[in-house]
Amino acid sequence: MYLVTPSEMAEIDRITIRELGIPGVVLMENAGRGAFSFFCEILPDFLSRKIAVVCGRGNNAGDGFVIARLCYSAGADVRVILLTHPEVLVGDALTNFEILQKLYVPVYILDSEGKSDAWDVLRECNVVVDAIFGTGLSREVTGIYRKAIETINSMGVPVLAVDIPSGVDGSSGRIMGVAVRATATATFGLPKIGHVQWPGAENTGRLKVLDIGFPPSVIESRGLRRYLLVESLVGRWLQKRNLITHKGNAGHVAILAGSPGKTGAAAMAAMGAVRGGAGLVTLMVPKSLNPILEEKITEPMTLPLDETLTQTVSLSAEEKIISFVSSKQCFALGPGLSLEPEPQYLVRKLIPAVDCPMVIDADGLTAISENVEVLRDARAPVILTPHPGEMARLTGMTVPEIQADRLGVAQTFSREYGVIVVLKGFRTVVASPDGRAAVNTSGNPAMASGGMGDILTGLISAFLAQGMDPFEAACTGVYVHGAAADRVVREKLWGTRGLAATDLLDWIPRIIAELEAWQGNGTTYPFDLLL
16 A cells, blocks of 8 residues: 655646546545544544534645534434634635535534634534645644644544544654544545654544545556555565576575674574575574574574684684675574674675675664665665664664654665665554655554564565565564564563564464455455554
């Protein structure tokens, strides 16, 4: 499923109406009906409540008028709270408002001075439909609109947003001064960036993407390259193996990892690669740690390397590493490798010397942050998997700056240095230098525990070694990783604490099996995302 900016969605809307001739009022009717059905689904007693449909002045208000009409026709106790004077309404919104007037649906106009009895009417309601602003909001919310949103948020009742919670920037997820905190949101055509990026995602609540009649040919013609990672998309990328597959042609992952106190990171990266389907996995570790790793893991092979006096990998192991990985399909490095000078320097020497695809994580990212320019000299595709703190070291930005524009930061760094960036965290972002980008939908707060990133490194490496496109391999690893965690939490009835990274290992093959069995043709409507 594509992920769009408000301007991209507006262009799809424009082409559909003006070039294809599908009337805007038809799209508005479809949007209102779809949202109405979803609201009845999300709140089974919706029609038995006192409903306030709070409307602004644009097409978002028009959608609200359709919803109000449908509520009224179903016998509900509904009233429209209008934040503007009716004479400023135009187009399809005006058409639907005039229908409300002919039906004598109650309409109250809010007074910016606070004198109108509409404020009392609003506060008496026990469910609110937010149709104030659409996705095109581009300035801070002030005046009567700010007061209305603050009032809605203070009421303590379910709030159902139309297209996007009013006050959320659809292009970034930023809060434009104040924003509606929605219980659920019905959006139309395609999800917007603001729905899935923090903090807008928190205000969105449960998101449903509804098909309201935009022709697929119009959407495909726009050359969109930004995706929302969902089962239908990843299932198209992850195909079943053919019958003659064997370990020799299922990819060999070489992993450089581990140091005293961090052998667990090395083991988890190796097992992540095994569970991701790599035919062979070899873990390269300082030689004194080799016996420990051979006890920890069974399926992966090990390759002992020269070490320093502190039992970290030595610079003298460089040639052995280069020679070994030259025939492999993926080289992963960094988990638990240590921050000591020799392994850090070794990472920077290996990047321009290795000619197979690389996945770099953890201590490997710290090494790169000392000389980011070394990435320009890589001879094969490179996938970086930083968390926000590591991304801050790579970019020189602060963590709050990165978190404020996760997608933009990842895409900028990816283009500048020619690498794929997996910016981990809530709604992990994947960005490719060719302009493709994705935001993940799987995962949960229980994943906030040590070792999760090591499993992910192994997973991505496995998919890359099996011949997947590097961007698709990164996306698939991210989605499977989060989906496995979701499944553990759901099946075991766990909460948001206590999930260990190794708990994911037995569930990863189950998620992969479900993706391999996917028989759909891509986007399915309606698409439902519980955030």
